[in-house]
Amino acid sequence: MANTTVSGAQAIHGQNPQFLVETVIRNRIYESTYWKEHCFALTAESLIDKAIEVRAIGGVYGNQRPTEFLCLLLKLLQIQPEKEILVEYLRAEEFKYLRALAALYIRMTFRAIDVYELLEPLLKDYRKLRMRSMNGYSLVFMDEFVYELLTEERVCDIIMPRLPKRQVLEENGELGPRKSLLLAAMEDDSDRESTKSRNSKGSRSRSRTRSLSVESRSRSRSPSDAGSRYVSRSPSRSLSRSPSPVANAMDES
Numbered sequence: 001m002a003n004t005t006v007s008g009a010q011a012i013h014g015q016n017p018q019f020l021v022e023t024v025i026r027n028r029i030y031e032s033t034y035w036k037e038h039c040f041a042l043t044a045e046s047l048i049d050k051a052i053e054v055r056a057i058g059g060v061y062g063n064q065r066p067t068e069f070l071c072l073l074l075k076l077l078q079i080q081p082e083k084e085i086l087v088e089y090l091r092a093e094e095f096k097y098l099r100a101l102a103a104l105y106i107r108m109t110f111r112a113i114d115v116y117e118l119l120e121p122l123l124k125d126y127r128k129l130r131m132r133s134m135n136g137y138s139l140v141f142m143d144e145f146v147y148e149l150l151t152e153e154r155v156c157d158i159i160m161p162r163l164p165k166r167q168v169l170e171e172n173g174e175l176g177p178r179k180s181l182l183l184a185a186m187e188d189d190s191d192r193e194s195t196k197s198r199n200s201k202g203s204r205s206r207s208r209t210r211s212l213s214v215e216s217r218s219r220s221r222s223p224s225d226a227g228s229r230y231v232s233r234s235p236s237r238s239l240s241r242s243p244s245p246v247a248n249a250m251d252e253s
Contacts, residue, residue: 002040003030009080012109013161017077020108021070021158025059029066029074039071044081047072048089051098057145058132059157067132069101070156076105083110090118096127100145104156107149112164113175115150120178122146133157 005018012020021029029035038050051072058067089102099122106118125142148155150163169175 004078006079012077017080017109018074020077020161021074024064025066025070025157026074028060028064029071032066032071034068035066035071035074038068039075042075042079044079044085047075047079048095048098051089051101052095054097054101056130056132056137057097057100057140057156061132061134061136067156069097069132070158072101073104073156073158076101077109087118090122093125096125096129096142099125100129100142103146103149107155107163108158108161112169115163116166116169116175116178119146119150 005016009017011017018026042050050068054068054072056067057069059070060066086102086106089098090106092098103119103122107115110118123143123146125146127142129140129142129145131138131140145155149160153160166175166178170177
């Protein structure tokens with residue numbers, strides 16, 4: 001039947017994957033027009049086209065009517081695609097609502113370690129998402145939505161499965177420490193400054209060596225040295241050309 005889970009599906013958290021959505025909301029989805037007209041016989045490949053057409057995330061709105069986003073989430077739980085396919089959904093940066101859908105599905109079905117490793121990189125995604133709720137439309141950012149998935153107990157009107165805190169996984173050695181984006185940016189800036197300082201010191205030392213070499217060359221070519229080089233080698237000739245005054249006086253006498 002259209003509302004049954006695919007045969008051979010694995011139990012998630014000890015139960016049928018579709019049961020992760022509350023019974024009241026799940027029955028609302030089964031009765032919705034979008035589920036009957038657009039979600040029938042969807043596959044992991046054809047679901048991509050439907051997710052691209054989604055224009056808002058959210059749970060229920062109005063008179064407990066499910067959003068299209070929530071209908072596609074239940075369809076994913078029903079067909080249970082492979083992990084590699086969900087990771088490809090997550091890597092599709094150009095389709096933000098497909099990425100948000102994959103992030104919600106991963107949060108509900110994957111192991112805690114995989115949830116942190118796959119969703120934490122999305123905290124760098126600051127694109128806007130439309131959120132539809134009982135109060136109408138609002139705007140949220142992708143990083144806010146992912147942060148809610150990692151910290152809140154209820155997202156899109158669905159109770160999230162229990163997720164151990166990151167600190168507990170780090171203490172048990174199951175997950176490495178998370179590096180802060182702000183700290184990484186500060187370290188990059190400090191590395192750049194140190195590189196610039198080393199380059200400036202190197203240029204100063206080179207300029208000093210060049211100036212010292214120029215001074216040594218100028219000293220080697222000083223005027224005193226030049227004059228000593230061109231001193232006459234025959235001083236007697238220069239003296240003979242100019243007779244002394246005593247000799248002249250004797251000749252006159």
